Amino acid sequence: MTAPVPTTPPPSRRDEGARRTRGARAVRTPGGLLSVRVETRPALVLLLLVAIALLAGVVVIGSGDYPMSPGTVLSTLTGGGTAAQTFIVHDLRLPRAIVGLLVGAALGIGGAVFQSVTRNPLGSPDVIGFGQGSAVGALSAIVLFHGSAAETAAGAVVGGLATGAAIYLLAWKRGVHGYRLVLVGIGAAAMLTAANHYLLTKADIVDATRAVLWMTGTLDGSSWSQVWPLAAVCVVLVPFTLAHGRRLRMMEMGDDTAYALGVPAERTRVLLMAAAVLLVASATAAAGPITFVSLSAPQLARRVTRAPGPNLAASAAMGAVLLCAADLVATRAFGSRQLPAGVVTAVVGGLYLLWLLVSQRRAGRI
Secondary structure, three states: OOOOOOOOOOOOHHHHHHHHHOOEEEEEOOOOOOEEEEEHHHHHHHHHHHHHHHHHHHHHHOOOOOOOOHHHHHHHHOOOOOHHHHHHHHHHHHHHHHHHHHHHHHHHHHHHHHHHHHOOOOOOOOOOOHHHHHHHHHHHHHHHOOOOHHHHHHHHHHHHHHHHHHHHHHHEOOOEOHHHHHHHHHHHHHHHHHHHHHHHHHOOHHHHHHHHHHHHOOOOOOOHHHHHHHHHHHHHHHHHHHHOHHHHHHHOOOHHHHHHOOOOHHHHHHHHHHHHHHHHHHHHHHHOOOOOHHHHHHHHHHHHHOOOOOOHHHHHHHHHHHHHHHHHHHHHOOOOOOOOHHHHHHHHHHHHHHHHHHHHHHOOOO
């Protein structure tokens, strides 16, 4: 008789988890009061994305009718350069680069929160109505009240927050289910888009031109008056959202599992959704409704880090990279004809959405 050939059992989930954590390192404070596990690949990818985003920002600063090399830009930023270069860099182009980085980071982290809360890759703020709600607020300020730039920005923030509250209340039924939130948001987006079109028909030629330019999404004309409010919002809300990353990762396993692990799921969901809505509304107020960055940045971040969970920090960095790269393409790829950054993100994001739908269908998820 021949002895049975031993077979290797398939790896269990515990084995997979152990294999995944081999590349992790524990970082502890000297007193041992705080211990954080840092995974090697996601940390390296995050550092690389931050470096690429900063490099793209430097190249954006050096682009324009008065081109400058990255070395000249860095020298001017650190106190060197001529008086003309200092004026061009600090007063004209640096605000645009900073707004691009902050808007991209805000959209990326906002998209990651909503996709994690809804557990749906289509649960993006620009798909489920929040961008359209901010646009309604901004267009109301432009068309109905002939508001200034500051009043337009305030209208965008108010419109985004009101839309977020309305969608949450309409989706509520003994809690908020991810698919219900997405469906209600898509319906709200359709109605808000109709409201935007109606407002455009009621505007005079000057306000209509201004409104259409704002709705395209652009970094043109960015100034320090747009940098400081957006920076203040990001300084407060980005660390707050990152601090809840562990809870958000547990909530992806379902509310029952999250409650069993000690996470107050509904309260955490409300807080994170409010923070994400405010981030997206503030980004929209600064640069207009730039589409598809919040949809694609979290998915791309998850693929390059190969890590489970929302990948909030990587999504923020990926959003900054995407928007700065789109702005660079818009200003340099078409010669003297510069395009708004929102046009480039819409084209690239539309192609990405088609690819995402096809891949999800092949995987049997839709």
